[in-house]
Amino acid sequence: MADEELEVLNRFCKELYESVNQEARLQAERNLQEWSNSPEWLRLSTMLLERGNVPYGPLVASNTLLKLLSNKTSINTEQRLELSRFVLNQLGMRAQSLPPYVVTSLCQLFCRVTKIEWIHMDESQQFPFKEPIESIIKSISLENSAESLLALQILSLLIAEMNSAVGMESITKHRKTSSTFRDAYLFSIYESTVSHLKDAATKSNLQSYYPVLMALLDLNLNCLLFDFIGSLADETSEDNYNVQVPTVWRSAFTDGTVIKLMTQLYITLPEKFTEKIMGILVQLASIRRTLFNGGERQTYLEELVVGTKMIMDNPGKLSDQGTFHEFCRLVARLKANFQLCELIKVEEYKPMIRLLAEFTVQSLRMVDFSPNSTYYLLCFWHRMVTSVPYIRTQDEHQLEVYCPEIVSAFVESRIAYVEKVVTEGVDDPIDDHGSLLQIFEQIISIIRCDYEKTYRLLIAHFDENAPIYQNGNDNDVSTRIAHGRLVWVVTLMGTAIFGKSTSSNNDEHDKMDGEMLSRVIRLMQLNDSRLEFPSSHNADPGRGSVRMEYAFMHVLENFRRGYIMDQVCRTSAIYEKLQQQLNIADESDILGVIVQKIITNLKFWATNERILELTLALLKDLSLGYTAVRKLFRLPDIQLLLNNHTSEHFSFLGTGTSLRSMKFRTTFYEALTRLLTTGEDLNDDDEVFTRFIAPLNQTMRQIVDAFNSGGVDQTQLQCAIIGMCRDVRGIATACTTKGLYQILFDWLYPEMFEVMQKAMETWPEKAEVTTPILRFLGELCQNRQQRLKFEMTSCSAVLLFREVSKIIVAYGNRLLALAEVPKDDVYRLRFKNMGICFFILKSCLVGAYVPFGVFRLYGDTSLQDSLDMFVKFFLAIPEADFPSYTKISTSYYHLLEAVCTDCMPFVSRLDPNVFAAILRSVQSGVMSIDPTVITSACSSLDLILNFLYKKLTRSLGSSSVGIEPDGDGCIMAVKNHPDLLSELLSATMSALMFGEVKCQWSMSRPLLGLILLQEECYTSFKTEVFAQQPPEKRDHFRMAFDSLMDGIERNLTVKNKDAFTQNLAKFRRDIVEIVKGDYVPSSTLNSM
Template sequence: LLSVLVISGMESVNKHRKGIALFRDSHIFQIFETSISLLEAISHKDVSSLQMPFVLAVLDLCLNTLLFDFIGSLSDETSEDNYTVQVPTVWRTAFTDGKLVDLIFQLYIKLPSVASEKILHIGVQLASVRRTLFNGSERQTYLEHVVAGVKRVIENPEKLTEQPAFHEFCRMVSRLKTNFQLCELIKVPEYAAVMRLLAQFTVESLRMMDLSANSTYFLLTFWQRMVTSVPYVRSSEDHLLNLCCPEIMTAFVESRLQNVERVIRDGHDDPLEDQGATLQIMEHLAIICRCEYEKTAQLLANAFDENARIMEAGPEGDIRVVIAEGRLVWLVTLIGTAVFGKTAVSNNEEHDKMDGDLVARCLKFMRINDNRLIFPTTVNANPGKGNVRLEVAFIHLLEQFRRAYIMDQITKSSPVYDKLNTELGVSDETDMLSVIVQKILTNLKYWATNEQILELSLSLLKDLSLGYTAVRKLFRLQEVQLLLSNHTAEHFVFLGQSVPYSTMKHRTVFYEALTRLLTIDLNDDEQLFEQFMQPLAELQRIRFPGRAEGCISGNFTVTSRPCFQRVVVGLCRDLRGVAVACTTKNLFQIVFDWLYPDMFNIMMRAVEEWSSCPEVMTPIFRLLAELCQNRQQRLKFEMSSCSAVLLFKEASKIICAYGNRILVMPDVPKERAYAERYKNIGIIFNVLKCALIGAYVPFGVFRLYGDPCLQDSLNMFVKLFMKIPEEDFHSYTKIAQHYYNLLENVVQDNIAFVSNLQPEVFAAILRSVHTGVTSLDAVVITSACSALDTILNYLYKRFTRSPHPVAKVGMEPEGDSCLVAVKNQPQLMSDVRYVYFNIDDDVFTNFKREIISQQPEDRHAAFEQAFIGLMDGVELSLTVKNKDIFTQNLAKFRREVVEAVKGKEVSPSASNNDMC
């Protein structure tokens, strides 16, 4: 559609792109050559301090030419993944001989350290030049120059003491393996020497804890990619990784264990505080450690035993015990990482036995740690003698073991269980699942209000419930059966009403996992489902209080408004989890029968009472969105069922009740507008979108029987859309995506409703479509283009059909407001090509005249011929075939215009009719 429906807003984008392309093709290589000539001159002269600003400016010029987005593909310039410098082919002569690389590293040696960062950044770009720029021999020659430059830098490391320069060098090392293959690196004459130097450099960098982890991450990226490529290298080629990787793993493990003492004694920053960065590094170490795994496994086992003995023998609170506990956090995390590395290599039974030996140590320590926990004495408190980071490490270990050894594929029993069986009696996958579930339940009991541990534990439970084989084994466990029968606030504090709203959001994942476990053996057993839902049924039997009275909820009395709100929020969170897990028609029918009408009445009353409270409204609308989503056709009920219609009617009532209240509320400061107003509006858009695209409600019957629920919902959609200022609309990505998805479906199925909107409202929608087509968001662009196509097709039909068409039975009468808007504000559609050309032939004539008049006189004939070809074979209709012809003509028109601009003659081409 983008070829057919070119909007005026796209012209500015196209002009920008054309300007960039012209600059790339005509000027940037000259600028690059000039910068290189200046750098060559600098390399032959002594540079004084007064000349350094000029030198730095030249380096900036060279760097910026290499940073140029040559093909317009860098939507995220911060990404390091698969990054290549896409220099044009005409530049190849500047790179193939490698002299440019030698020049840059010569400048690194010659110039003072103030220039090192920029020089090494240029080196990063040179190491990232696209492979296809060279042929085979040229690529190998170029790589040899780059590797030689890396070697020169390592041999002269004094300038790397500055963090920026060190960071750029680490990035350059990483790019060696990103852009070149291991077999190519091995062929470099200096490969062995450089590998030894890089290994030593990595070891020293890892031991210097003051260096940024963001920089050493790139060094580990290089080694991880090298190890990953080993299976693709012939055995006769010595890659030396079996010597380098154990040294790197030893350096990492020892440096982190030694740093624990600095953290505890001197208060240094703990790398484990940044969980995201730690996990990123662990992903690399999982691969690196599997190279000569015997050495790594022995290292971890020895360190674990030493620190476990100190912790068991030392007095509580002793500084040596605290240090040992901190080191065990690292060791448990590293063992979990090492176990996950199994997934990246071929099966090796000896390695599996080593994994079992390491995991057995951790599980024994985990049991000891769980036994010493003291139940928290107050709500929102952590347990006595608990260590949050140690608990996070245990969850990490169990999660990695699950990913490596608990699989849906039916396989023979793994040797990993040999040691586990001997030490702990864990003989197979079922026993291990029991260990994991017991740990999850312990965390839910003792760490119920610690959000980090709660989230990780529930995420692990959810992951287990998603496995086809594992979930069946889980269901048969006694611990799981007890859990399905005792999921109340009495057993799990986070299900109570005294926890923060932020903690309550985890209840959705909890009930999603439980419901998925329950439905394994439910078989439409409504009685079993009722038993499972009994705790929620007690919450559902709530009575909204007056201003002076309390409210009974189950077996407890709610006397305060905040506590009453928490009951509603918790119930919505729980039921949303239940609904997510019910993906079959029969299961969802049971859920809906349980919900209707009581739960919808509760949501309606909550909206009436607390529409100004976003903490309550958001869970309600998220539950509605889930209920209206037709996952796996679960809402395609039997023909005798009216559940789908009732669901939409209830959703419509709740949406309209909320919308009517929020529209009359006073505006809030801009910094609070999203949280208090716009966020829930976006969720409402999503609710309506799910309902309209679900294809489970025969919307035509509403008007036929005089039910206004669809009309009310669409009217509320438009009012809420107008509530958000146009200039702010695209600042909220999720809202914009939900809006355009909804608009696409509204204009497709309810265009008559759109035609009756007020002209100013219709104009606002067109302006939003105009903005959407020029968006950088793929979701927004797709939906905006689809909506535009539908609107333009409709307008064309309205302008060209007979004045008194036959009315469709039961359909909303079409209005003329949209036509008024287009006629009164022609700038809204001033540059829509194909459809508007058909609507008014004068538009095409005027457009052609305007374009030709802007060209030199000697090119008028060529442009005239190009425009004739543009409409060749195009008829006055909007059939798919006709649009395809126009699209083909448009591509040809573009080529002919480019040729005409270059001064070449455009010859008449065969028409589409002649070609058929």
């Protein structure tokens, strides 16, 4: 029977990988899927691993086991232990005969089993899954190549597994597993790699050790990449990144010998090793500063500087793109982790900084070669320059010597590259807006080191290319080259002008900015005069240059950020040059020029989303300035804009534009409303406001008539509603006073709410319609600056909530009745709007403007209906997927906190299964990595536990007058699911004891309630913790746990919780010291 089964399985495996017939492959996959779901899958898998045809049999078996391993019901711990030993045995016997990818799959299977059961303790108080690791570490040797390679591969994959939560049943278990592995084995693994690499460095014939050396370097790097504190940080982020190695690792780094070793290996080994070695050096340069004392840190830095200089003295291997990129990251980390004053003290600083400047200049000139890497070099120079004010004036940093050379190289190389872009058609780096803005953020400060030199350079290139561009034929190669170069020059001028805000006032620099800005404005006005209206609806204007428009907007935005400020100060010297060149005498004049450009762009570039976005963002930013907005309001062009904002004047306000372009209408109307209300000092003058919204009022009437008459083009009607909601949302955002908001609400109620409700009922499946409506409601419900605190005689707040409730309930009922959608579209078409509904309801509950208590008194079900829909939406989102939708989960936890604060009786009456699902979501939130989610989840849990404790301990018959009656759903849920609170207790305690907690205070508040409600579980947890510790530490743990509850009473008053929070802080410190071996009992200290 077994042989027959094996033959069938081998055939399926072969068909899956080798068949050229797609149907045969699909059928084989289905057959193997059925096999994996059978009760015999473990026996069949091990048989296929051992006797299956190589390579497909073992590969399929291994991959299948990996997928099914995390299913707790499919295989028990004993079977997993047998599987672990079986796989390790197979690797030992067959690793050399199996293909590498099969060996990798088997190693990963072993590591996954080991990780999942890492903290399992058998009856003899041993950890059987940990036992093989020690022998694997000891089997590493330079001489025994085959066995060493296998051991190194297993350990590398094991570290990668321990860094990942894949396959783990909870984030709590993952963190506990990861931390115990870190404390028990990671350092010994790292020391072993360093020891063997030192031995290898002394060998005369290294070539025979190359495979083992590569594996050793890989394992060494994985050790340093380990997530030491469970922060799940993104290592690709260079800002303030540190390798948080534990204090017990100090001895491995303080003398800097490991840097010498890596530098020596870099020089000695061939190019295929250098990227890996450089990656290790990057991590070594990122070791947290607090690991060293002052002298040790300086010694360590000296070795890094010497090593960096040695690499630049031998630049041949930097021609490899990967090595070059890692070296640039190494340079950036030098300044990110160390201070300029420390670098200057290093003996080799001057030759190193000279070589580094030369290297940077050469790198900038190689535009094609690893363009993303130069960002890190510029990061280094930016941080160096910004640190100069914090060092003594006599310190010779030499930045004033090298920074101008770097700026010159950057400018010249980009301008020279334009010819290649035009003649050869290669990509222009200026089109990569994201990367370009990152680079400009770094180069701003470098430019200002010798601003006059930068100014002369930019002016020279502008004056050389502007005449060619202005007078040449658009199709000539020389004109196109001049155009491309001008785009770069104008963009760089904008970047240089913004540098003013990061440096001290300097009249000479302001005059230079004036010269550059004058040239840009003349060119901009010339460009605008050439524009021809688009020949078709979706076309750009004739003779228009998209790149040049981006450059102009970059200049204007940076000028605004640097020179248009609310602070009352002297007139800048920039206007001296502007008046000489363009007769622009003051801020009002330049605002007039900017507004003219904004209007031109809105007329000519309405179909270009990027230009439209940049233009309206500039208008909005100008409207936010207290002083500037009053000057703007007095401009004739702004008055024209305030009185003519229809689709006849600006095509992007019509229904024929793209849905993506429509989203910018919110920004447009927000800016216009702010200009109107702030410039006019409008508060309760409804006549002025009514005139302003007259075009929108007409549109609303047309929409109402269209709904009532029927027979209207549905697409046009949908677009009209989308545009209307986006427009009015912008107006609502700017209405931040009670008087303005009341005028707005009086206009909207009831017609606009009726329109929105009809739209939601008619097109619940059209997310492009429903999302703008919900976003608008979300804005209306936000109590910005207490704008919704109406007079006591006003019922506007109640009316608002009733309308919002009706819309959400009507939409929700129809949405939940729709057919399912493909998984790829479920977020966009379903879940996204549910998240917005969570946000709306949260805003209503926390805004403190609706007297919810009277709803029940007068039989109004608006609140109850809204909360019921909140629960339905929550249940509609799969529990497993919930944490992956970041925005939705954030809104959910904030709403849940508000519901638990004000509507706990509603929560208590929920179905026990629903309440259990909410508690599970709370546990997920408490274990989140997002501080805001943790805070809201902990607050919700604390409120729930307070309610449960009060309900279980209070005397019968006690109640509060006018308060909604409680239910017993929560009590039943806890009784039906006793593991819910116990898992929360265990997870919270484990995180506080062994994890890196971001919100200790928040997590401490519900913990006391968990302990008091489950004293038996708390005792069991303590017993388990004691059993897992080495015998010499158990008494210390007992003392720490005793001190945790010292002086704590059996109640959940705020005073008692405060005392518990203080005890918990000490408890955490004690646990950390016990784990490190530094713990000194209080009694010992007292006796001293």
